[in-house]
Amino acid sequence: MPLPLKSLSRALVAALPLLWLGSWGCGLFESAQSDKVLAATVLATPAYDFSALVPDASFPFDSGVPLPSVDAGFATTLPSQTVAQVFFGQRNEDPTKQPAGLAGASVKLAINGKVFDLKDQSSGSYGLTTVEDPNLVFVPGVPYAVTVVQGGETFTATVQGPAEDHIEQFRVQAGRPLDHGAGQELQLTRSNTENIAFTTVFPLTSSGQGEPTYTNMPSTPLDLLDLIANDAPWKQKIITIPGTAFPQGATYYVVTIAAVKKGSTSNNLFTTSAFLAGKADMGLVKTR
Numbered sequence: 659m660p661l662p663l664k665s666l667s668r669a670l671v672a673a674l675p676l677l678w679l680g681s682w683g684c685g686l687f688e689s690a691q692s693d694k695v696l697a698a699t700v701l702a703t704p705a706y707d708f709s710a711l712v713p714d715a716s717f718p719f720d721s722g723v724p725l726p727s728v729d730a731g732f733a734t735t736l737p738s739q740t741v742a743q744v745f746f747g748q749r750n751e752d753p754t755k756q757p758a759g760l761a762g763a764s765v766k767l768a769i770n771g772k773v774f775d776l777k778d779q780s781s782g783s784y785g786l787t788t789v790e791d792p793n794l795v796f797v798p799g800v801p802y803a804v805t806v807v808q809g810g811e812t813f814t815a816t817v818q819g820p821a822e823d824h825i826e827q828f829r830v831q832a833g834r835p836l837d838h839g840a841g842q843e844l845q846l847t848r849s850n851t852e853n854i855a856f857t858t859v860f861p862l863t864s865s866g867q868g869e870p871t872y873t874n875m876p877s878t879p880l881d882l883l884d885l886i887a888n889d890a891p892w893k894q895k896i897i898t899i900p901g902t903a904f905p906q907g908a909t910y911y912v913v914t915i916a917a918v919k920k921g922s923t924s925n926n927l928f929t930t931s932a933f934l935a936g937k938a939d940m941g942l943v944k945t946r
Contacts, residue, residue: 695749695757695928698804698815700767701916702740702796702937707832740788740796742767742774746806746813747782749928759783763808769819770800796937798822802921804933815933817921824849825897825915828941835942840907844899844943846915853936854892855917859903862910862942871911872903904945911943 744765747757759782767774767786774794776784788794798819806813826847827836838844848855856875861868874892897915904911918936 692926692928693749694760694808694813694926694931695745695747696804696806696813696815696923696931696933697745698743698933699918700740700742700769700796700802700819700935701918702738703914703940704937705738706940738788738795740794742776742786742794744776744784744804744806745782746784746808749930757782760808763806766805768801768803768805769794770797770802796935798937802933802935811926813924813927815921815923815927815931817919817933817935820853820917820919820936821850822937823853823855823915823917823939825939825941828939835910835944838904838943838945840904840909840945841901842904843901844904844913846897846899846913848895848897848915848917850917851893851895853917853919854889855897855915856892857897857899858914858916859899859911859943861906862912867912871905872899904943907945909945911945912940913943914938914940 744767745757745759746763746765747759749757759780761778761780761782763778763784765776765778765784767776772793774786774791776786777790779785786794796819798821800819802817802819804815826849828846836844857873858870858875859872860870899913916936916938918934921933921935923931923933
């Protein structure tokens with residue numbers, strides 16, 4: 659039975675619209691004049707074994723920190739998930755307004771030459787998940803390409819899949835949560851700092867996944883400009899998560915660190931277009 663969580667990959671995808679629609683452009687005149695915009699992501703989460711939390715297959719590991727029982731539908735293993743999501747639309751002349759989505763396009767994703775047809779989800783959104791096609795699997799170090807055909811015109815975006823970025827603390831006792839004091843900052847160590855990394859924290863309770871208590875993904879145009887001007891804060895070897903991310907004691911928090919790489923887009927797409935790909939590392943924190 660499925661774990662009663664929203665897809666972690668989908669959660670990451672949902673948090674990236676400003677990255678998609680911000681000023682990532684290369685400044686080429688042709689791109690600046692185009693009225694079509696594309697925002698594409700291929701994001702993955704790793705498999706995660708929660709069996710340490712339910713050793714007897716019926717009760718949580720720590721009765722003081724309640725989680726769903728297996729009988730209630732709590733699966734002890736979360737499989738690796740990959741989500742491909744594309745937004746294709748027409749830009750608004752008012753830069754403060756979102757582009758208008760264009761439905762009815764043919765959208766394909768190629769991973770190292772293997773082609774997947776993305777489903778039209780209406781309003782300019784196209785997507786595919788591992789649940790819908792088990793062959794959709796993130797592979798580091800290989801080329802990814804998105805091709806959109808609409809109105810007889812072809813639009814493309816490419817990116818090289820980045821190497822996986824592991825968090826050292828999550829590997830010490832795999833599957834077991836990190837013990838941490840509520841309200842205290844947490845420092846995590848990345849294995850690779852080549853790419854930018856976005857951190858998100860959200861609580862996990864008996865009712866499922868809660869709203870994020872922390873993220874360092876850009877949330878305003880000014881934040882995005884800061885990232886473009888200086889991405890060093892997102893490439894630090896040591897990630898420092900503030901204590902406000904862990905406001906309550908006796909609570910499990912899921913921490914995801916998504917290392918993503920930005921690709922390139924064809925000149926007939928507006929300069930706000932982008933293609934991001936990467937895989938998140940994930941771990942649990944249990945507060946006291």
